[in-house]
Amino acid sequence: MARILFTYLLLSCLLSKVHAQSTVLTTTINHYNESQKRLLATNIGRFFYVVNQGQWDMDSCVRYVCKIYNLNIQLPYDETINNGDLQQELAWLNQHNPDLLLQSVPGATREKKIAMLLELALYYLHKPGSAPSDLENAASYISQAKAYAQSLKLKKWLIECDAIAGELYLQRGDAKKSAEAFISIATLLKNDGDRKRSAIAYHQLALHLPYNDASRLSNLEKAFAMYQKLKLREHAIAALGDIVTYYFSSDWALAETKLGELLVLQKQSSYRHFMDTYYVRAYLKDNRADYIGTILDMDSAITIMNNTGDSTLYSMICLRMGSIYMGLGEYQQANDWFFKGIERRAVEPQILWYTNLEEIGRAMPRLNKANEYLSIIRKLLAAYPPQGKIDSMTISLRLAGAYLHLQKHDSAEKYFQPFLTYVEKIPSEHLQIPDIFGLQQYSRLCFQKGNYPLARVYLKKAVEYARGRSSIMSTLEVAALQFTLDSAEGKFHDAFFALRAYLDYNDSATNINQRFKTQEANIRYASEKKDQDIQILKQQGLIQESNLKQARQTRNIVSGGIILLLIIGALGYNQYRMKQKNLLLIGQKNDQLTQLVNEKEWLLKEVHHRVKNNLQTIVSLLEMQADYLGDDALAAVQVSQNRIFATSLLHQKLYQFENVSSVNMKNYLPELIQHLREAFPVGKSIDIQMTIDDVELDVSQAMPVGLIFNEAFTNTMKYAFRDNNRKGKITVSCEKDTDNFVNLLIADNGVGFDATDEAHIDGLGLSLIKGLAIDIDGEAKIESGAQGTTLYIRFKVRSPLSSNRLQ
Known part of the structure; x- marks a missing residue:
């Protein structure tokens, strides 16, 4: 229960506070390399495109993502043509000033000129929509670039011209010519041995093939395998994401498996924006009624949103x-959640929050507030009318459901018609779960109006369209409606099997529900027996309705009696089996909850322990500094600030990564050294050479090491290079031996100091270094002369964090 309640409260509190993008987001994105920024734009753009069922075209989605993350709009498309010398030109395009770039083309030479023309082609090719004038502009610039590349006999640029031409063919509707272009490029690059560009070509080929083309998946898998072999992690993540999208339209079980593989790959990267992956997996779990799994994935998505500052x-x-x-x-x-989801309607594009408005139409009628819903929705629709066919259709479907709940069949029929027209026109694989629920609702309307044959027709369509993507709740409603139809038409044999199916699915749904209820039993729900009694009453109501309709004929009454006896026996057995499963499940969950509580208590103690020690370290450092203050107080404050920064940076590294008990020196020391270099005016002129191994240190050792580096660098910057005639050089290394020892080395070629000078030897900086070396079970050796000063420390890495360390 603790985990579920914690998650619920976390979601409720955090979601109410993440309305504004924070500076954390800017910092996160600034730490990304170009490949990771490109992945961010294409990945989140594709996510928006898929979840909104193509209501925005892909280029609109990508441009919106570039806008909110402050990325250049060319970045997602120009990887193979941008060599880094077009910063001003790309800035013009990002400001939608292509004419400024065009004016600069005549003055450019050779490859830069070709790159500029192709950037212009990409700009027009990926403008939202497919306006003929934009496509003509793109074709013109591709033609100019190709002619110039041919005159210079530049094979690489001829390939890039053909690749962008392949995109143009597809936007013009010539999928065959587009595929031929990319197949030719992939074959040519494979023969030339350019493995990275060849992998990208196979990826491009797959994305420009129709979804139903058998080779789309094989080319995606080929590109993914090549990326993996070349260790192009961000490219591999993008390819695997496209594989997930492929399976999402056809096989949800495989899609969920691939999402698990995608999460493993994303966690191995320093790319942190994978809340969309958790979201999609939660969607799949939600539809198969794995609500605890859905909650946990939402928990992970929210954690990532909080850590990245991305709302x-x-x-x-x-x-x-x-x-x-x-x-x-x-x-x-x-x-309540759906209403939360429309809170940002004044600042967000409608396409991002409108589904929440639509889903209110599912919740309120079930709260017996159908009339209130109709009043609210009319006001909201007046301010925010549907912007596309899908939203218009869905709103009509929700209105139809409200009228169906109110038993106003004529009004319900009127609003069902746009939905039925929509369903007939689109391929079944593009239908979503709400569409399938709509077919079930219309089947129920037909049943209530007495048109049993038509009710059966639409129920059959719902079953066919949901095949392979059906949720448990959807299947449960289908079985209940099937039983009702068969009973009404006197098909008792079929009704019996439909009821058996209903009981089986209800058993699954009830078990899932009970798992969730067990977590929150003392908060929200009444006893298990009450829920079972309500369920039995529902079943008895269905049986009574069936018996009333069977009373006209003796044969039907006898058959109904037999069915009734079987049902009673099945219900009794079902209750017994459910009770046994629940008892076993409750026992298992209690054991798991006990273990979780122990783990939480231990982690809380460790957090208090770390914070206490770190704060004590800062206080002690400031007290020591006070003993040495003279007139130069400002310099002393600077030294203290550097020491505090070393500590705060350590904390930052702790919460940025999943392992909160250790710090990787390869991530920590370079950033600390760069800060110290910038803190001193002389730092810019000094050559710093670093050799930092992939060393993981426990917090108790990482903090002293950071302070040692701070003190050593501070002393070097202040005293080592007072002689301006020599070229300053500092060598830093942190290397791990095979016997689990770490060797720290900080050396400079400065003026050195007199080893017999007691003022130097007993100064605060060197005293602190020696004391800190003892703290990490090491020994500091300092050598100084005319050729500079060398500090050497060797210590053994301590064992990982354990409860014994708290003693």
């Missing part, structure tokens, strides 16, 4: 939480 998916997170509670039958909480 872009806020409205969609609200949508997923509302969907979870809809599946659990907690309609009031679901409704």
